[in-house]
Amino acid sequence: MGAETRQGRRARESRRWYLLFIPLFVVVGFVEIYPLIESLYISLTNLNGGASLSNYVTMVTTPTFWNALNISLLYSLSSTILAVLIGIGLTFILTQELKGKGIFEAIYILPLAAAPIVVGVLYSPSSVWDDIQQFFHFILHQPYFNELTPSFYFPVMFFSDAWEWSPLIMLVALSIVNSASKEVYEAAELHGASALQKFRMVTLPAVFRSPVMQFVVVLRFIDAMRAFEVPLAWTNWLGYTNTLGSPVDTISLYLYKLLYSSSLGFPLGVVSAVAVSLFVVTLVGALVLLRLMKAVGG
Amino acid sequence: MEKPVVDQAEALRKRAASRRRRRILLYVAAVLAAFYSFWPVMVMGLEGYNIDLGVIIAGEAFKTTTLYIGGLPVNVKAIIPTAYYYLQDLGLEAYPRLVANTLIVAGLSIGLSLAVGIPVAYVLARIEVRGRSLISYLLLALRTMSQFVVIVPLYIAYSRLGLYDTFTGIALAEQLIILAVVVWMLRGFFSDIPRDIYEAATVFGKNEWQVFRRVVFPMVIPGVVVTTMFALVLLWNEFLIADTLTGVATRTAMVGVWEGMSINQLSFNALAWDSLNAAGFLAYIPAIVVVLLIRRYLARGFSLGAAR
Numbered sequence: 001m002g003a004e005t006r007q008g009r010r011a012r013e014s015r016r017w018y019l020l021f022i023p024l025f026v027v028v029g030f031v032e033i034y035p036l037i038e039s040l041y042i043s044l045t046n047l048n049g050g051a052s053l054s055n056y057v058t059m060v061t062t063p064t065f066w067n068a069l070n071i072s073l074l075y076s077l078s079s080t081i082l083a084v085l086i087g088i089g090l091t092f093i094l095t096q097e098l099k100g101k102g103i104f105e106a107i108y109i110l111p112l113a114a115a116p117i118v119v120g121v122l123y124s125p126s127s128v129w130d131d132i133q134q135f136f137h138f139i140l141h142q143p144y145f146n147e148l149t150p151s152f153y154f155p156v157m158f159f160s161d162a163w164e165w166s167p168l169i170m171l172v173a174l175s176i177v178n179s180a181s182k183e184v185y186e187a188a189e190l191h192g193a194s195a196l197q198k199f200r201m202v203t204l205p206a207v208f209r210s211p212v213m214q215f216v217v218v219l220r221f222i223d224a225m226r227a228f229e230v231p232l233a234w235t236n237w238l239g240y241t242n243t244l245g246s247p248v249d250t251i252s253l254y255l256y257k258l259l260y261s262s263s264l265g266f267p268l269g270v271v272s273a274v275a276v277s278l279f280v281v282t283l284v285g286a287l288v289l290l291r292l293m294k295a296v297g298g
Numbered sequence: 299m300e301k302p303v304v305d306q307a308e309a310l311r312k313r314a315a316s317r318r319r320r321r322i323l324l325y326v327a328a329v330l331a332a333f334y335s336f337w338p339v340m341v342m343g344l345e346g347y348n349i350d351l352g353v354i355i356a357g358e359a360f361k362t363t364t365l366y367i368g369g370l371p372v373n374v375k376a377i378i379p380t381a382y383y384y385l386q387d388l389g390l391e392a393y394p395r396l397v398a399n400t401l402i403v404a405g406l407s408i409g410l411s412l413a414v415g416i417p418v419a420y421v422l423a424r425i426e427v428r429g430r431s432l433i434s435y436l437l438l439a440l441r442t443m444s445q446f447v448v449i450v451p452l453y454i455a456y457s458r459l460g461l462y463d464t465f466t467g468i469a470l471a472e473q474l475i476i477l478a479v480v481v482w483m484l485r486g487f488f489s490d491i492p493r494d495i496y497e498a499a500t501v502f503g504k505n506e507w508q509v510f511r512r513v514v515f516p517m518v519i520p521g522v523v524v525t526t527m528f529a530l531v532l533l534w535n536e537f538l539i540a541d542t543l544t545g546v547a548t549r550t551a552m553v554g555v556w557e558g559m560s561i562n563q564l565s566f567n568a569l570a571w572d573s574l575n576a577a578g579f580l581a582y583i584p585a586i587v588v589v590l591l592i593r594r595y596l597a598r599g600f601s602l603g604a605a606r
Contacts, residue, residue, distance in 0.1 A: 017421050017425065017427055018427070020417035020418060020420075020421050021417075021418055021421070021433070023413070023414040023417070024414050024415070024418050024433075024477075024481075027410070027414050027470070027473050027477065028436060028440060028473075028477070030470065031448065031452070031470060031471055031473050031474050032439075032440055032443065032448060032474065034451070034455075035447065035448035035449075035450075035451035035452045035455070036443075036447055036448060036451075038450075038451035038454075038455075039447050039448065039450065039451055042450070042451070089331070090331055093324065093327055093328045093331055096324055098324065098325070098328060104328050104331070104332055105593075106590055106593065107332040107335050107336055108331060108332065108335050109335075109589060109590075109593055109596065110335050110336050110339060110586060110589075111335055111339075112589055112596060112600075113531065113535075113582065113585035113586045113588070113589040114339065114535070114582060114585070115534070115535035115537065115552050115555075115581070115582070115585070116535065116537070117535075117537045117552060117555075117556045118342075118552075118555065118556075118559075118578050118581070118582065119338075121556075121559050121578070122338040122339070122341070122342060122578075123338065127338070127341055127342060127345070127575070128337070128338050128341055131341060163334075163338070167335070168596070168597070168600050168601075171596055171597035171600075171605070172597045172600075172601055172605045174597075175597050175605045175606055176605070179606065195320070211604075212601060212604045212605045215601060215602075215604045216600070216601045216604065216605065219442070219601070219602070222442045223442075225444075226442070226444045226445070228538075229537060252444060252446065255444075255446040256446070256538075259446070259449070259450065259542075268450065271450065272450060274446075275444060275446040275447040275450070276447060278444045278446065278447070279443060279444055279447040282439075282442045282443055282444055283439060283442075283443075285442055286435065286438040286439045286441075286442045287435075289438050289442065290431065290434060290435050290438055292604075293434065293438070293602070293604060294431070296604045
């Protein structure tokens with residue numbers, strides 16, 4: 001009897017706990033669920049107001065859409081991999097015996113503070129590359145190189161994205177290293193392992209096996225799929241400001257252009273169809289993230 | 299008997315030399331990496347002072363050209379370090395206004411997300427509620443969703459409701475960016491509190507509200523401050539939502555900087571570049587300061603609390 005009432009009280013209490021979630025659901029409902037349903041509705045409605053899949057048909061029969069999807073995958077994959085590589089390099093430096101480590105670390109995290117929209121402009125021809133051009137031309141006596149060829153601007157785009165986010169990989173790797181047990185390192189040292197060997201055989205496996213790192217890498221990939229700021233700067237340089245089909249159009253930049261230039265002649269339904277498709281992709285990504293988060297213990 | 303000793307000394311010396319070489323290599327790598335990290339920003343900052351490295355390298359640093367400063371033609375050498383552009387930007391009526399707008403937006407949206415997020419984070423950290431993974435998934439979906447899915451309907455709804463170009467409206471929409479992050483960071487800070495403390499407080503006959511108000515909340519205040527600062531950086535750098543849902547009255551700093559940059563990028567207006575670089579650099583400084591202040595918590599913030 002007593003146990004029952006206690007159970008009853010606990011049930012009532014846990015129901016009271018749910019009340020605390022109501023504000024969250026209100027806000028999320030207004031800024032996420034409602035617009036999402038609306039987008040879905042717009043994308044499934046044709047110009048006459050009837051239900052149809054015509055917007056999706058238009059989407060998949062537009063070549064620029066597939067182009068944008070390909071570029072998006074290439075961009076996200078390349079910049080994520082590059083960020084991981086650079087981040088691991090920075091981690092190696094900061095896990096060695098080094099004087100002024102704190103100062104170096106503080107400098108290395110500076111890119112994290114940069115706004116993506118500024119990063120795109122920074123790495124475009126007018127800022128950083130102007131100086132490099134002059135350096136190559138006047139100091140190394142090389143001819144000016146063409147900045148507007150794909151073999152130049154694609155790597156630069158990946159690099160600018162990786163520049164901003166490699167410190168994050170570094171910070172996460174460092175936090176994993178710091179929480180790992182010191183015994184393995186001591187054992188490796190006892191066997192006369194060099195710094196590089198220790199890093200390769202002890203640090204790297206620990207870092208990449210950690211679900212935390214996997215979580216961050218997947219999150220970074222999804223975020224790169226959503227990003228449009230760096231390609232936006234380059235699409236302006238390439239002269240595709242308000243036109244589709246630029247070689248650097250990622251799916252998000254594609255959406256940005258569709259939204260901001262009504263002259264492109266795409267009805268809102270098609271725009272919504274593209275947006276919903278991108279949403280489905282990120283939703284799957286979120287499912288992967290949820291699994292990893294549970295592995296972390298969240 | 300003597301020879302091995304010499305050999306040993308020789309070997310030791312060699313090993314010391316190679317170790318020194320490796321140390322030098324390490325420092326070179328560390329300095330290069332530092333250069334890599336701040337160089338683009340440095341370029342922006344310097345060009346704001348009218349110091350163009352490209353011009354210096356080209357050897358045209360002392361060539362005289364005509365600049366129009368304040369509308370008057372002034373004959374100057376190509377490189378004259380000047381704080382003029384910084385002062386111009388700061389003196390512009392628009393710039394402090396943009397910064398103030400950003401801070402108002404940030405204040406309102408962080409306040410809202412804390413009010414909504416603190417109870418949720420507390421419950422998630424405190425007890426095993428059913429449907430916890432559903433809420434986690436909802437927040438993850440919120441964090442990873444492309445803003446383009448919601449921006450059109452929100453824009454339409456805002457125009458209808460009169461929320462377009464209002465601080466309330468933009469603060470509400472920015473929850474897309476910060477709410478999930480705020481909840482997760484706070485949850486982490488609540489989880490850091492040892493369970494014994496909750497139990498001790500309960501044993502002393504405090505009810506749940508008192509436990510929260512008197513015991514737990516004072517302990518997470520530093521965490522709330524860190525979370526606030528982290529959200530501030532996110533909002534400071536946020537572009538798309540601010541660009542879409544703000545108008546003349548509520549335009550934020552980053553949108554203003556980009557508008558200037560994109561216009562001049564298209565028209566190749568070289569003169570305005572210095573001024574824009576100055577503006578971009580000025581906009582970068584607050585973010586740097588905050589990021590450095592909370593550097594120990596950055597991994598936690600960007601990884602939704604996964605990294606400690």
